Amino acid sequence: MSGPVDIVYLWVDGADAAWRARHRAAYDAWAAKHPGQLALHGNVAGRYRDNGELRYNLRALERFFPEHGHVYLVTDRQVPGWLRASHRLTVIDHRQLMPACTLPVFDSAHIESYLHHIPGLAERFLYLNDDVFLGQRFDIDHWFGGGLRVYLEEAVVDLPAQLRPDVAAPVNCAVLARDWLAARDPGYRHEPRLHAHAPRPMLVSAMQALEQQAPALFAQVRSTVFRSWRAPALLPDLAPRWMVAQGLARSEVLDPLHIASGDQDAAMRLAQLRAQFGTLPFFCINDTCDDADGDDPRLARVAATLQQLLPQPSRFEDDLSVLLESAA
Template identity: 50%
Template sequence: MSHDSAIDIVYLWVDGNDSSWRAKRQAALQRLASDSSAAMARYSNVEGRFRDNHELRYSLRALEKFFPEHGHVYIVTDAQAPEWLCPSDRLTLVDHRDLMPESSLPTFDSGHIESWIHHIPGLSERYFYFNDDVFFGAPVQLRDWFHPEGFHLAWSDDPEVTDEAMRMDATSLENACRLSIQWLSDPTRSGEPACRVQDPRYQSTFRTFAHSPRPMLKSILWELEDVAPELFATVRSTVFRSWDKPTIVSDFVLRWALAHGIASIRPYRHRYVSTGEADQQKQLQALVAEFGALEFFCINDTTDDAQTQDPRLLNVLTALQSMLPSPSRFENTMVVQHSDTVPQVAAPTFQMPVKGAQAHESTNASGLQRRA
């Protein structure tokens, strides 16, 4: 594998406040058959699933601060563009219509959308895939993310998923874990022709993966489209996230890579913030205190159907602005920054860390339930 080329970055992004997009979403919801509507996963259509709280703006600032040698940036979106985005020869907006066939559109399931990422023309072999609520938090050392045979991964700090069939009341992460292990453990697949043989020492675990930057190999995704076409076809049939059709790129691909010696588990210094929790301010204060010593962090919007001016959303913006105040090259500085326009009276003050502050490798002490 050549390690000479730059490593591209892929984001998924949506502006859930856009009136045209909201009309499209509502029309798609009304067209759903009753059985499809009943199969919608938990939290699959809450506002927090689609809300833009300017996380992408700050994730790009973190990218430029901590990984300035990155390759091309691709932002996959549905006929939208951030109002603050500045044209750049290092960034391309990829419209759903240019990436996915008509039969896949419209879709509001990130698991469906991400199954097409490796089809982006010109995408580098090695790349990072981000949700826009994931951020680098310290200088990037590529050896910590990629190795000569593949890439490194991190487990989440959540308890193991129970060993049972997929459940309607389970999270997408839990059901994705179950589906992946079921597929990998199926003895009828042992006689099928395959490009690779599963490592006999591999043992499945019902742990879920951390919300992190996803190091990926494009060739592995193409290979898996041939190895597991039924899984790709199933997730590509969704309009909204379904409990019985969970994401595969954020679990199956990673677990398959572990089972075949392509991926390995590595401990990372990280933090996960759930914005809808009662101790949100405490979580954000801990994040700000550890910023610069965290290899990555995630700020997951779990405020669900909160209003735009909800203090919890303003708290997140205040924390992000305190950590990442400098615009990236991808921002049009003539556009008034959102952080300058929100009322600050309801927002707490966050102090930046003292130089040399240490981060913990496992920081989910409150046992927060993660959502995909």
Template identity: 55%
Template sequence: MDKVDIVYLWVNGADPVWQRKRQGAQQQKLDPSELAQYGNVAGRYRDNGELRYNLRALERFFPDHGQIYIVTDAQKPAWLNDHPGVTLIDHAELIPEHALPVFDAGHIESYLHHIPKLSERFIYLNDDIFFGAPVCLTDWFKPESLPVFFDTQAAPEHNEIQPNETALVNASILSKHWLGRQFSNYQHRPWLCAHSPRALLKSVMAELESEAAELFAAVRSTTFRSWQIPPIISDLLLRWMICKGYATAHQQQALYISSCDTEAEQQFAALRSQFGALPFFCINDTCDDCPDHDPRLQAVEQVLQQLLPQPSRFEIPGTV
């Protein structure tokens, strides 16, 4: 069977060319009343070196992966070498010119299954979600179903999408209404989808795109993340796969680290003690608009360097 490809979204928010794109789009297309909570903060675009360490974790824990695709906006990490196992995919290869530039990950990820030469089976990772233990592929691609991980904490209960809720909460509300109309016996699980790797099938994403064309069109109309148009790949796709029998639900208390949390130090300590036995973990940049030299952000790279000091084959030797 073909190997499983890996897909990342990545952006370097410190790139001056990219910053000019963002500033221009903010002036022309950003309506503050439509902006989702935390939808345009610096932390959403900041590069804390996670992708570099993510590839180190991938090489350590899942060396038999397939092609790596990094979806980005005309950017390339300075440390990344020209390795045949890595393909950079520019937004312009996936997204129509009239919709560019795009700063909403929910818009961008709606095109992942259109990546040229992408394998039928693939795993989608944000660069802040890491494998933390050896990957057993049959845990992710069982013959009968794919795993969908939910947080153990219940989501806030709302009947309608809320301007002051997070994108994940609003995505859950959208799923509840849309899936309730599609499936007469639909029972909505009152949990949020976990920050986890997503095991996906290209053909299944294409099937949902055909069935939910109006939702794909809506999310593909955004420039910045809108509270009125939640992402669909990070919630609705996953719940729909369960409804269709392509996936099964799992509740798992995965390790989630929030970089600005008052308990971040204890969370990092848990990561150090459990590293090598964690199926996956997330280090979320929640410092929002703090300066890049904030000590809480520097701690992220320090911990990752301690845990994953060995450069991967994808790095230019000697680069910092």
């Protein structure tokens, strides 16, 4: 299969006053109607905080995958202040992608279920959370040749018998995938590992087929406004396992570098990143500072590391913002 590999990001700035007003009103209404349904860590500040990750993610993209296709940035009436207009990047507002009656939406699982409906999106695309970065030269044949490449973590996980409100979202995603796939195929054998925080190679045609086969699951996740443990995301786990079962993808076990910014070992892992940068297929810097203030030193440490590793601006950055950054 040939053709371009497009790039898709979701992005939000949780410090924006207008967005915060929409968020607060929507959460008050949703929580009143859905008591006890919020997923673990489903509405903490870290889920919506912009710590500059997207800017550095685009820098990594240009450094390690300069021949990428079109970039699509999916947002809710927001655009990064530093973003430069480019014929290679399109901002997709939620209102262009999802039915007006469902908006506003603050659950990434709901939003990402529509990504394959982005107008003009290439058949092959790479879905990147802005905290998952390319860390070495991107090999298209490795990721898309002979089946898509998806990654599982090394640790074996004993999944609960059913969805639970007190487990991490990736666990519930795996439970949903296990149950749905096993119900459709008595011979299905579930790999007892979670999918890594990794770049996600996708095919538009595959996602269209999955949506046709699992309309109830897509309707369920699209009924959410905030992340609900009752409606796990489909792209992180079900989609890759289904593609493997269909012969469209192959899985590989890998223990990638995952940095949780709020953990005690974050400084050590950032040092590891600096030492190994350029040799890592990918890495994740997950914001686990939850409800910390924006000037928290743990966040500043992450931003400083990214600036050290990726100082070269991308074509998507406005000249003035680059000058201001340099002056700071």
